[in-house]
Amino acid sequence: MLGSGLQFILYTAVFKKDSLGEEVLLQGPAGPIPVLVYPPKKKEKGLIITLTGFAMQGYRDKRVAAMNHAYARMGYRVLTPQINTIDALCIHPNAIDELKNAILTIASHPEMNPNGFVPAIFAPSFTGGIAALALAELPKNTAASLCLLGAYTDFETTIQFALSNPNQTDDYGMHILFKNFLKYELGVRPDLEALIQTALEDNGLKRKQAQLPALLQKTSPETKELYARLLQDSKFREETLLRAWKKIPDFDTWKNRLDVSLHAHQISCKVSIIHGKEDDVIPVSQSVLLYHLLKKHNPQVRLEVSQLISHGDPKYGFKMIGELMSLGKAFGYFLDQTKF
Numbered sequence: 001m002l003g004s005g006l007q008f009i010l011y012t013a014v015f016k017k018d019s020l021g022e023e024v025l026l027q028g029p030a031g032p033i034p035v036l037v038y039p040p041k042k043k044e045k046g047l048i049i050t051l052t053g054f055a056m057q058g059y060r061d062k063r064v065a066a067m068n069h070a071y072a073r074m075g076y077r078v079l080t081p082q083i084n085t086i087d088a089l090c091i092h093p094n095a096i097d098e099l100k101n102a103i104l105t106i107a108s109h110p111e112m113n114p115n116g117f118v119p120a121i122f123a124p125s126f127t128g129g130i131a132a133l134a135l136a137e138l139p140k141n142t143a144a145s146l147c148l149l150g151a152y153t154d155f156e157t158t159i160q161f162a163l164s165n166p167n168q169t170d171d172y173g174m175h176i177l178f179k180n181f182l183k184y185e186l187g188v189r190p191d192l193e194a195l196i197q198t199a200l201e202d203n204g205l206k207r208k209q210a211q212l213p214a215l216l217q218k219t220s221p222e223t224k225e226l227y228a229r230l231l232q233d234s235k236f237r238e239e240t241l242l243r244a245w246k247k248i249p250d251f252d253t254w255k256n257r258l259d260v261s262l263h264a265h266q267i268s269c270k271v272s273i274i275h276g277k278e279d280d281v282i283p284v285s286q287s288v289l290l291y292h293l294l295k296k297h298n299p300q301v302r303l304e305v306s307q308l309i310s311h312g313d314p315k316y317g318f319k320m321i322g323e324l325m326s327l328g329k330a331f332g333y334f335l336d337q338t339k340f
Contacts, residue, residue: 004074005332009324011070018062018069021080026112028105030098035106036060038068038078045075046144047117049106051083051099053125054176056204058087067122074335077113079106086127089200091180093257095127099134103142117144120334124149125282126176129260132290136263145270147334150309152282153260153290159245161283163238171231172203173281177241178230185244191223264293270300272334274327276309304330 021036036059048071055061059082068078081102085095106112107119121143123131128151135143152158162173178196186192195215202210216224230237248254256262271294275287284305291303306327 004335005328005330007074008070008331008335009328011073012066015073016066016069018066020060020062020065021068021078024112026081026105026109028101030101033102033105034059034082035102035112036065036068036080037112038065038072038080040075040077041073042075044077044115044117046077047107047113047115047119048076048078049103049119049121050078050080051121051123051127051131052080052086053127054086054089054173056089056201058082064124071335076335077117079112081106083127083130086130089176089179091126091176091258093254095130096133096137096257099130100138103134103138107142119143120145120147122147122149122334123151126152129153129155129258132260132267133257133263135269136260136266140268143269145272145334146267147272147274147331148287148290149274150276150279150282151260151273151287151290153264153286153293155258155260156242156245156255158282158286159241160238162281163241164234165280165283166234169280170203172200174237175200175203181241181244181248182230183244184247185240186226189223191219192227195219195223195227260290261293264290265297267294268298270333271298271302272330273301273303274309274330275303275305277305277307302330302333306330 021038024035024037026033026035050064050068050071052059052061052064055063059080064080068080071078083095083098083102085092085098103119103121113119118141121131121135128148131146132148132151135146159177162177175196179193179200182192182196183189195212198212198215201207202212230240273287273291275284277284287303287305291301294301304326308324308327
């Protein structure tokens with residue numbers, strides 16, 4: 001278990017390769033599904049379906065591509081499907097249905113899964129919660145294992161944390177919430193929406209020259225003042241977004257479907273939960289909660305809280321060796337369950 005996990009970390013950190021795999025268009029029951037394919041570099045051990053978070057690059061996110069190459073180098077066939085709802089940075093229960101469709105389509109496809117492996121699923125951040133919900137709704141034995149990296153469990157609590165945390169070093173997640181929910185409280189505001197989208201692109205695309213300052217100069221004083229207050233006044237921001245969240249049409253249905261804590265008992269596969277100790281976007285308490293909920297019904301669960309994947313500066317010294325070994329075991333626990 002430790003060996004495979006450390007090997008994976010070595011391939012992603014030292015022998016990093018982030019080119020995109022071959023794009024293939026699969027025909028699913030709900031329409032075509034673009035998939036990036038990374039074939040195994042040696043005798044095939046298993047099938048891994050990897051998902052991206054809410055990245056501006058969508059399913060072409062090179063951070064996930066680097067992980068995919070590492071898995072492939074170890075002998076796994078890796079596929080990253082496009083989930084349109086996620087790629088559109090849209091928080092909606094439709095993402096659960098899209099993902100279920102993608103998993104079933106890939107697993108049953110004779111060319112994508114020629115050896116008939118039960119797939120393992122890897123998903124980070126908000127998409128991790130969506131993956132957990134998809135597996136909760138799918139039949140048992142649909143997945144061999146699930147690896148969640150910094151995922152949420154209780155959506156409303158996660159929203160509150162993201163909006164009110166004074167130590168947040170990156171406002172990307174906060175702008176995702178603005179993009180999805182402000183309209184339900186403030187109405188359609190094209191000028192405000194343009195500011196939010198530009199801020200997301202500046203951050204997510206790592207633009208060398210940010211475009212937001214120039215756009216702000218062209219924006220009306222009223223809208224600039226509102227945007228500044230949303231950024232700077234945490235109480236106003238939290239109250240506005242939580243009111244907006246509760247005004248979503250079919251709110252009760254949304255809340256039920258997006259709340260992993262209500263459905264965790266239906267996840268029966270092996271689960272490796274990994275979370276950064278200092279995560280300031282989705283708090284580590286979300287993974288601790290999920291671990292305890294799963295443990296009540298599923299003994300095959302592992303939780304790893306690591307200082308090596310938190311936001312902020314890396315920490316060096318002898319302690320890092322122990323952290324690396326523990327993180328290797330967590331990834332190894334996930335990988336060693338893919339050999340079905």
